[in-house]
Amino acid sequence: MGMQTQVAIIGGGPSGLLMSQILQLNGIDNVILERQTRDYVLGRVRAGIIEQGTIDLLRSADVADRMNRDGLVHEGIDIAFAGERQRVDLHKYSGGKTVMVYGQTEITEDLYEARDKMVGKILHEVSDVELHEVTSQNPYVTFKHENQEKRLDCQFIAGCDGFHGVSRATFPCSILKTYERVYPFAWLGLLSETPPISDELIYVNHKNGFALCSMRSETRSRYYLQVPVGTDVNDWPDERFWEELKVRLPDQTANELITGPSIENAVAPLRSFVAEPLSHGRLFLVGDAGHIVPPTGAKGLNLAASDVYYLSRALLEFFQSGDETALKGYSNRALQRIWKAVRFSWWMTLMLHKFPDDGEFGEKIQQTELEYLFSSEAALSVLAENYVGLPLD
Ligand code: APR
Ligand code: PHB
Numbered sequence: 001m002g003m004q005t006q007v008a009i010i011g012g013g014p015s016g017l018l019m020s021q022i023l024q025l026n027g028i029d030n031v032i033l034e035r036q037t038r039d040y041v042l043g044r045v046r047a048g049i050i051e052q053g054t055i056d057l058l059r060s061a062d063v064a065d066r067m068n069r070d071g072l073v074h075e076g077i078d079i080a081f082a083g084e085r086q087r088v089d090l091h092k093y094s095g096g097k098t099v100m101v102y103g104q105t106e107i108t109e110d111l112y113e114a115r116d117k118m119v120g121k122i123l124h125e126v127s128d129v130e131l132h133e134v135t136s137q138n139p140y141v142t143f144k145h146e147n148q149e150k151r152l153d154c155q156f157i158a159g160c161d162g163f164h165g166v167s168r169a170t171f172p173c174s175i176l177k178t179y180e181r182v183y184p185f186a187w188l189g190l191l192s193e194t195p196p197i198s199d200e201l202i203y204v205n206h207k208n209g210f211a212l213c214s215m216r217s218e219t220r221s222r223y224y225l226q227v228p229v230g231t232d233v234n235d236w237p238d239e240r241f242w243e244e245l246k247v248r249l250p251d252q253t254a255n256e257l258i259t260g261p262s263i264e265n266a267v268a269p270l271r272s273f274v275a276e277p278l279s280h281g282r283l284f285l286v287g288d289a290g291h292i293v294p295p296t297g298a299k300g301l302n303l304a305a306s307d308v309y310y311l312s313r314a315l316l317e318f319f320q321s322g323d324e325t326a327l328k329g330y331s332n333r334a335l336q337r338i339w340k341a342v343r344f345s346w347w348m349t350l351m352l353h354k355f356p357d358d359g360e361f362g363e364k365i366q367q368t369e370l371e372y373l374f375s376s377e378a379a380l381s382v383l384a385e386n387y388v389g390l391p392l393d
Contacts, residue, residue: 006319013287018308020032022061033152037124037125042105048104048222050099067106070102070217081206088383131167176275182271183349187212194221196218201214203296206248288300293342297387344387
């Protein structure tokens with residue numbers, strides 16, 4: 001069975017949904033093909049810090065009502081090391097910028113709701129997605145849906161199908177170069193219906209390993225512990241998690257921790273990954289399909305949003321004027337910003353985690369890095385400018 005659209009979007013995670021929303025608002029027809037069910041996509045718990053550029057994009061895409069109401073504006077973060085907790089005034093050191101705490105799961109829900117309202121076309125539980133003729137003017141996608149073989153003809157394909165998707169795999173090896181670092185540890189996350197320990201996030205450097213105190217709302221907290229790769233969540237009942245978190249927090253802060261039963265816990269590995277280029281003919285990679293950052297800098301969703309911003313603008317330009325210049329420039333333009341976020345996330349990861357093979361010299365350098373950070377307005381400005389998000393030019 002044949003269908004036709006202007007832009008085929010592979011993957012209905014945050015990247016694909018936001019791309020679809022923006023394109024449709026601008027009168028560009030599109031269809032999302034998603035492998036999973038909607039409930040599965042909505043069940044994934046991920047990071048929760050959004051930059052001003054992402055906020056602006058969600059607002060302009062008409063999906064920001066709940067975020068405007070429930071999102072928590074944060075003007076700073078705390079970093080704890082050597083038993084002390086110190087504040088980074090993001091607002092002051094970034095020249096007046098802030099970030100917002102609003103969960104990716106919430107953003108995904110809001111996007112689905114917005115897509116429903118506009119009767120956006122999303123096919124769930126598709127399988128065997130294959131991309132064809134992507135270097136021609138008339139690419140097409142074949143897939144299985146409801147036990148039928150289907151074909152979707154299009155002018156462009158947005159590969160929004162995450163790290164394990166089919167889009168990047170469609171690039172010939174000869175044109176694709178990938179850069180990767182896998183870190184020798186993972187994060188164990190716990191979500192609980194308890195008030196957050198503090199008004200702001202606390203990033204913790206401790207000899208047992210990194211910890212992070214985050215939140216989803218005034219009544220819901222999100223905590224993370226650095227754990228070895230291959231850790232089984234079942235080895236971490238709630239009591240053990242809370243106990244270890246308290247060990248890693250400065251004493252006074254640990255006393256303020258309110259614990260409760262977990263509602264979600266999972267182990268996630270840490271990786272930095274970039275694919276170059278992000279386009280091949282009329283196929284464009286967006287979000288996790290093209291790059292992965294470790295969660296330490298909270299950049300994953302924000303990078304997905306900036307990719308969507310650049311690509312949607314380039315597609316609009318093409319459909320309005322027939323000019324392909326911006327589309328041809330998409331890969332370079334997106335990659336410039338991506339690499340800066342990759343560098344920042346790598347640096348935050350290095351500064352805050354315990355590296356098993358670091359040795360005493362490495363530990364001294366790490367402590368000195370943290371001491372230097374809080375002794376230098378220049379260093380604080382570097383952190384703040386990156387944390388709140390580099391400009392979307
Ligand atoms: N066919 C169709 N859909 C697919 C396929 C495929 N072959 N492979 C993967 N998908 C779907 C997945 O089921 C998933 O819903 O593509 C979607 C990709 O979504 P994400 O992995 O969430 O990636 P993205 O939308 O780019 O979101 C980036 O996710 O990991 C975080 O930190 C990251 O916040 C960032 C965000
Ligand atoms: C989160 O709340 O899940 C979160 C916040 C900040 C990070 C990573 C994760 O750096």
